[in-house]
Structures are given as structure tokens and as C-alpha cells.
Amino acid sequence: MDHRRRRNLAVEAFTVVLLLNQFVNVNGSKYPCEFPAVFNFGDSNSDTGGLSAAFGQAQPPNGESFFQRPAGRYCDGRLVIDFIAQSFRLPYLSAYLDALGSNFTHGANFATAGSTIRPQNTTLSQSGSSPFSLNVQWYQFNDFHGRVRNFRSQKGDEIFKRLMPKTKDFSNALYTFDIGQNDLTAGLFQNLSIDQVRASVPDIVGQFKTVIKDIYNQGGRSFWIHNTGPFGCLPYVIARPLSTNGQVDKYGCVGPYNDLAQYFNRQLKETVGQLRKDLHKAVITYVDVYSIKFALITQATQHGFEHPLRACCGHGGKYNYNMHVGCGGKVKVKGKEILVGKSCKDPTVAVSWDGVHYTQAANKWIFDQIVDGSFSDTNIPLRLACHKQY
């Protein structure tokens, strides 16, 4: 190789490095986002105390693996949203509905267990659907946002100002969503056919879209959206006599229900695509939590877990789940009342906490899969979820 060619190659290599540097800088993706706040919307997958505040506390042994007492979560410990907040070095989110002891400086949680996207026509006691559907969570967020602006524009009220975000935090915050599963199960549990529920999916994702657009119009820019999980693999669904007619797939799951979840997810993903086109300044990340949860359940042993279809805290039957008495409730056995408590030996290797919700160990595992972006449709890691990469 003559000298000139060698020099040219060196120059070329140098130029490539320069270009790469420039690319990374222009892209901005090098810098973590430093979200000052997280605002979360959802169901029990991310409820940190909402339903408990409105309808009575989750009972022991909920919370015992981490908080040593019930902490408004339907779990033995922390949820994915807790690990998300923790990863930004933010405190765990206070439930918006929690009147005492809450501190909203770094965000608020509007999620409640049993929440749906669409308002339901049945009450909590009839069907288990929370009255705090996504549209109500959005009213609450609007009110919260408006009050913060009012307080911040007035003199005085210093005490309250130490409990709320700054006005500009609303545009720099991360908005997280994990909701939709209960819309599907609500229909199925009301004996609608899978096809009937499927037909309602466009309306469900349409209402979801409306909320995202409005938050964007209020200044929200970074959105982190979880799709819905394989609820056909959850004990509370499989154990319902009608849901299977005895038919389960090779994993023990109700395949057609998982197909319905996937159908919802495809529509949700499409909606996210439309939102990206409509909302130019938004960074919207769609996270395939379905695949993570499905892998956890169907390859549990491989990932260090066991008995993925058995509730850890429950009572009776193949799934250790009783649809009439949940974890922390009381059940009569041979005339004696006993507490439905933890019956698995080790919740750190259990997937299902109470037949409906995942254990803290499962939630941590799920979080570990989503944090680096491998399951985001833009491959964007959580800490970079304010950067546009598509």
C-alpha cells in the first residue's frame, strides 16, 4: 500500500469518526432525560394506592416482601412503576386519591386497580370495574394540573408548594400508561363473545388516543406506553369455568384470550403510529410488555421462576385461586374461618402473587427487560425516552 492511499484511509476513518460524533450529538440521544416527574395512568398493574384510598386498603399479606405492610399495591412488594420511578432516583409515586401523606413533587399516580379505558356501565361491586376509568383519571389530571398552575401563580400557600411539581415539570415529565386489560376482561366476564369484545377494540383504543392527545395539548411530550399482557395465562381468568370449556393450550393458557390481547395490542401500536404523525413534538414509546410476560410464564424455569400458573397468595384448586375469596380475605374451611394468606414457600420465585397480579420478583424481572429498550418499538431505553429517534 503506498503512502498516499494510507493517508487517505486515515483521513476517511477520521471523517467517519467526526460524522458519528455529529450524528450522536444532533440526535441528542447520549444524554439521559432527567425527568423531574412521572405521571402514571392505569390499572392494578401500576396502582400504588388509588383503589385502596377510595374503597379500603389492600389487606395483609399484600406488601409484606418489601413494605412489611400493605402499601396500596396488590402485590407482595413493588410494581413495575415503582422500579421505573426508582430508576430515575425519584420517590415512589403517591396515589392522587391518597389524601394524607402524599407528596406530588415528582409526580402523581392516577391508576386504580380495576380501571378500564372506557367508562363501564357496572359498579365495582357488580363487576369489579373501578369507577376511575381512564377518562376519570384524565379529569383528575386536568384538575391537578390546573390547581398546580393556580397555586404557583399566587403568593403564599408555601406548604402546598412543597408538595406539588413545578409548572414546567408538566412538559418535561414522563407520562406512563398501562391500561386496557380490564376493558377486555370486563366484556368477557359479562359473557360477551370474543368477537363482540374484538369489535369494541377500535372504540377502546380511540378513547385512549383522545387522552394522549389532550395531555400533549397541555404540554406533555414524553409518553411511555405499555401494551397489555397475556391475560389468558392468569389464574383468575383460567380458573373461570366458562372461559375455557376445559380447553387450554400447551402452556396451560387460554389461547383465544391471548389472541384477543394481541389484537388489542396491534391496534394500540397502530394508534401510537398515528399519534406520532399527529403530535410532532411528542416522543411516544410503545413497550411490548406482552412478550416479556408471556416469556416469563411460558419459560418460567429458564428464568428462575416456578409454577407460573399458581397463585402464591390464594386458596384452593389447581391454580390456588378462589374467585370468591382473594388474597387477604377469609374463607371457611370445615366450619372454621381461615385467612387466605401466602401459601407458596418463596415469593421470589413465584410469578403470580394473588392469581390476578404479578409478584414483586416478577415485576422486577419485567422491569429489567424493558429498561434497556429491547422491547420498545423504537429500541429506546427508558432513560432516553425524551429523545426522538424515529
Ligand SMILES: *[C@@H]1O[C@H](CO)[C@@H](O)[C@H](O)[C@H]1NC(C)=O
Ligand atoms: C355503556 O352504555 C352506553 C349506552 O348504552 C354505551 O354506549 C356504552 O358503549 C356502554 N359502555 C360499555 C363499556 O359497554
Ligand SMILES: *[C@@H]1O[C@H](CO)[C@@H](O)[C@H](O)[C@H]1NC(C)=O
Ligand atoms: C416533598 O418531596 C420533595 C422532594 O422529595 C421535598 O423536597 C419536599 O420537602 C417534600 N415536601 C414536604 C412537605 O415534606
Ligand SMILES: *[C@@H]1O[C@H](CO)[C@@H](O)[C@H](O)[C@H]1NC(C)=O
Ligand atoms: C354468564 O353466564 C353464566 C352461565 O350461563 C351465568 O352464570 C352468569 O351469571 C353470566 N354472567 C353475566 C354477567 O351475565
